[in-house]
Amino acid sequence: MKKLVAILIALMLIAGFAAAKTTITFWTMSLKPTFTDFIQGIIDKYEKLHPDVEIKWEDVPWDVLQQKLIAAYSAGNPPDVVNLNMSWTIDFAEQGVLLPVDDLLSKDVLDLYFDQMLKGLSWKGKIYGLPWYTAVDVIFYNKEIFKKAGLDPKYPPKSWDEVLLYSVIIKEKTGKYGCMPTVVYDPSAMFAWDGLNLYTLDENNRIKEILFDKPEYAHTLNKWATLYKLGYLPKEIVQEGEWAKSTELYQSEELAMLITGIQFADRVKWNAPEVYEKSEVAPVPPPKPGVRQGGWYSTLNIVKGSKNPKVAADFAAFVSNLENQIAFCKLVTIFPTLKEALNDPWFSHDDGTLTAKARIMGAKYLKNITYYSEEIPNRKELFDKLKSAIISVFLGQKDPETALKETAKYWREMIKK
Structure with a gap:
């Protein structure tokens, strides 16, 4: 009998630990299947660092993402983190769909990003997303x-x-x-x-x-x-x-x-x-x-209605951190949104290819671009x-x-x- 009670208690404890796990839903925009391994790798690293967090990733085609987000938000079941762009960010901020990230992340974290890009995501004095990657x-x-x-x-x-x-x-x-x-x-x-x-x-x-x-x-x-x-x-x-x-x-x-x-x-x-x-x-x-x-850039945004907005914001900051941004830029010809990233030799190395020429040209231009x-x-x-x-x-x-x-x-x- 005592053995049975011990087993039941153990099962209850296991169930309790499982129930305590925080789930973050993450929507990206048209990244599968090309970047499935890369994004899943970032998710795996974050979950390893935060074993109490589970990331559920869904990739949504760009041409239906806005409608799907509105529907999910209206139904009270929005994603925690959604991948938008700068103009969509302002549209959804005006509609009250997004949460300001400056209420969720420290100034030290936000200061890592290009100032003008953060300004481009601002509405009525608040910042409504993190710049993720940009194109020139x-x-x-x-x-x-x-x-x-x-x-x-x-x-x-x-x-x-x-x-x-x-x-x-x-x-x-x-x-x-x-x-x-x-x-x-x-x-x-x-x-x-x-x-x-x-x-x-x-x-x-x-x-x-x-x-x-x-x-x-x-x-x-x-x-x-x-x-x-x-x-x-x-x-x-x-x-x-x-x-x-x-x-x-x-x-x-x-x-x-x-x-x-x-x-x-x-x-x-x-x-x-x-x-x-x-x-x-x-x-x-x-x-x-x-x-x-101004230029164009992809964003990571926290949706109003998220049950765990601080964890969601922490995950968004992790996805767009220095290591992950540079790795993404080396996978495809995009550009970073973190000030320090442009110091990486990747953005000045010329191997004689058209891709390298375009990358060097873009990096020089990015330093002078204006986002308003x-x-x-x-x-x-x-x-x-x-x-x-x-x-x-x-x-x-x-x-x-x-x-x-x-x-x-x-x-x-x-x-x-």
Whole structure:
């Protein structure tokens, strides 16, 4: 009898220890299967260091992640840690879906990250995520298509006007497309390239004045829309996921110039090695002076409703620590978000490959890139409206002046709310 009681007590103790284990759910964005081993390795290391914590990892396709997060949050069953990007972070922070990490992590931890990147994740004085990894845009271009168009591959375009000119020449001479700008993904880009900000900001980083209903903005929009209507730009430019289509076109040698993150060098090497051998890389033409144009980066965010937010934040900091960031950067051509990481020799070593050239170019640019924080209420609705206006002009449904004036009026009304 005593032996039976002892066994029962032991079983109860074991059950108690098992029940005490903290579970953290972790959602990433489109990292499986390519990076399954790497991410699982990080999880295994963390669980070994914290045997009382179990990480449940789920990878979610990028195109459904936002909807799935909203559904899980609304149902009261959100992930503890979710992988977003800088613009989605601000959207969800405004909606009250995320927790500020400066309430969960020490200042010493936060000070390790680039200051400007943390500012880019700030909303109403709080920081709503940790920068995880970043990309730096460059121009990949096909030297053979340049030659067929009568262009010297040694002289890639150095301004956005030259990008347009090269695109017309390439289409006329080869039948290939020259470039495919991200009209849908970033509706402010074409204006920034012409030195035009959409608005001015007050001392609190809030919109002070809407600018894009002025004639010069209509001129810029008309310039790009005219090229589209004349067939110099791919028809898919007005569709969601146009960046993915531009990659496909470049790899099939139907697009001469691809403006994208440096990590594309690895992708084209894997998917189309013959195109990789024909490719060269050049810096993206800078916007004109005075224009705010920040970069892009992936984030790790703590979701409101997490039962263990401090543990979740600690795990997010571990995933994005120095060792793991440098290891990730050596696995794929991305860039770190920690200040110290750029001191690693990996970011200055030139082995003569296109990938190394792109990496060195990106590391130099990253040190000078500007990330800005803007507190814009209803940001998603505002930019969705601008996207729709731009698309309507490209499709010939509205003229540039009318589309931009209607959108500016909508913005002013929304900002007043």
